[in-house]
Amino acid sequence: MLFLYGRLWKDSEEMGMSKGRLRSEYLRLLDDYPKEKRSKNTYQITNSLVNHPVWKEKYIIAVTLARYPEIDTSAIIERAWADGKQIVIPKCKPKTREMDFYLYEEGTELESVYHGLLEPNPVKAKKKSAESIDLVIVPGLAFTSRGYRLGFGGGYYDRFLSSYSGETLSIAFSEQVTNHLPVEPFDVPVNYLLTERGIMACD
Numbered sequence: 001m002l003f004l005y006g007r008l009w010k011d012s013e014e015m016g017m018s019k020g021r022l023r024s025e026y027l028r029l030l031d032d033y034p035k036e037k038r039s040k041n042t043y044q045i046t047n048s049l050v051n052h053p054v055w056k057e058k059y060i061i062a063v064t065l066a067r068y069p070e071i072d073t074s075a076i077i078e079r080a081w082a083d084g085k086q087i088v089i090p091k092c093k094p095k096t097r098e099m100d101f102y103l104y105e106e107g108t109e110l111e112s113v114y115h116g117l118l119e120p121n122p123v124k125a126k127k128k129s130a131e132s133i134d135l136v137i138v139p140g141l142a143f144t145s146r147g148y149r150l151g152f153g154g155g156y157y158d159r160f161l162s163s164y165s166g167e168t169l170s171i172a173f174s175e176q177v178t179n180h181l182p183v184e185p186f187d188v189p190v191n192y193l194l195t196e197r198g199i200m201a202c203d
């Protein structure tokens with residue numbers, strides 16, 4: 001009962017909250033996430049992803065190089081390499097708020113030129129077209145079970161997904177899933193949402 005009350009209160013609070021306040025709320029949630037629970041749930045999420053049919057049939061996978069307190073994606077990347085898949089990572093173009101994806105292999109040189117994020121060096125890395133990507137693992141701070149997402153506010157993924165026709169998936173701790181988020185016309189929901197509790201098809 002206490003849980004239900006807390007939940008309803010949380011939802012009605014969130015309905016009226018600005019994206020900026022929601023971002024700080026979920027960033028804090030991630031930052032406060034207990035260390036052991038974080039590694040246990042990250043392991044669980046990685047494991048269910050790599051054992052799901054959506055993983056098996058995909059060859060080129062786009063993912064971000066997570067920065068704390070985001071969920072660590074390094075085990076997903078290692079597993080993709082071990083399974084003979086290709087990983088591509090984004091490089092932001094702040095002027096147009098567009099992203100290009102580049103092949104990320106063991107030994108690929110990274111640089112930190114944009115917001116402290118690790119990115120490929122566009123002169124040295126091999127660019128991959130959006131059409132060649134089979135699955136995009138979309139980052140986010142909070143999600144609804146319909147696959148809507150609150151990102152870091154750059155609009156990079158919304159812009160990219162507006163013309164991307166392959167499959168999309170997000171990973172999250174179950175505490176990042178909420179009933180209500182502000183949805184705007186340009187928001188593109190992901191096809192699957194994966195938490196430590198399992199995988200949800202969002203369509």
Ligand SMILES: Nc1nc2c(c(=O)[nH]1)N(C=O)[C@@H](CNc1ccc(C(=O)N[C@@H](CCC(=O)O)C(=O)O)cc1)CN2
Pocket residue numbers: 064065066067070090092115117139140151152153154155156157
């Ligand atoms: N690890 C990781 N890499 C990622 C993302 C991500 O969410 N996680 N992105 C996911 O999209 C892209 C980068 N996203 C960004 C989103 C916002 C801002 C930014 O300029 N933030 C402003 C506030 C927002 C604004 O004013 O528009 C700031 O911090 O001052 C930068 C990068 C690509 N790489």
Ligand SMILES: Nc1ncnc2c1ncn2[C@@H]1O[C@H](COP(=O)(O)OP(=O)(O)OP(=O)(O)O)[C@@H](O)[C@H]1O
Pocket residue numbers: 019139140149150151152153154155156157158159160162184186187
């Ligand atoms: N398809 C689009 N075309 C043009 N502008 C867009 C598009 N999608 C989003 N934007 C712009 O980007 C800005 C940021 O969008 P939003 O706050 O939804 O980002 P986000 O989803 O949190 O970030 P991200 O997509 O990078 O994870 C918005 O102000 C919006 O006007």
